[in-house]
Amino acid sequence: MSHDAQMRAGGWRTLAALHARIEDEIERALQREHGLAVNEFCALHHLSKPGTGNIRMQQLADVLVLSQSATTRLVARLEERGLVTRALSTEDRRGICAQATDEGRALMLRATPTHNAALESALAGAADLPELKPLVAAIEAIGGNA
Numbered sequence: 051m052s053h054d055a056q057m058r059a060g061g062w063r064t065l066a067a068l069h070a071r072i073e074d075e076i077e078r079a080l081q082r083e084h085g086l087a088v089n090e091f092c093a094l095h096h097l098s099k100p101g102t103g104n105i106r107m108q109q110l111a112d113v114l115v116l117s118q119s120a121t122t123r124l125v126a127r128l129e130e131r132g133l134v135t136r137a138l139s140t141e142d143r144r145g146i147c148a149q150a151t152d153e154g155r156a157l158m159l160r161a162t163p164t165h166n167a168a169l170e171s172a173l174a175g176a177a178d179l180p181e182l183k184p185l186v187a188a189i190e191a192i193g194g195n196a
Contacts, residue, residue: 104147
């Protein structure tokens with residue numbers, strides 16, 4: 051393996067470690083405060099955006115970076131809780147679409163401050179570690195430009 055390849059592999063492992071650290075802290079906070087997994091929160095976030103009607107399951111799978119079957123199981127869990135509804139697409143009556151219910155949007159709004167606080171806490175903790183500090187700075191720089 052070339053030196054450049056070793057550097058990229060090391061960078062990827064560091065990025066994966068930061069991702070795992072952040073997701074774990076957010077997951078614990080969302081579960082404790084709202085009974086939500088990170089993927090459930092992300093699904094509600096995408097399904098609750100203003101002006102968003104029904105979203106095709108494949109579109110949701112793509113944005114969540116999940117398989118079609120994992121997305122179907124995720125939406126089914128949210129539907130059982132009354133947070134999401136599913137229906138045939140009004141465009142072609144073949145595809146299945148999902149939409150957040152009023153209860154789902156309300157829960158997402160209540161959970162957003164918890165999510166954001168856990169993210170800030172995880173990033174602050176990661177910034178104290180020399181190997182993660184440059185990645186945290188990059189994330190903050192990207193966030194400032196978004």
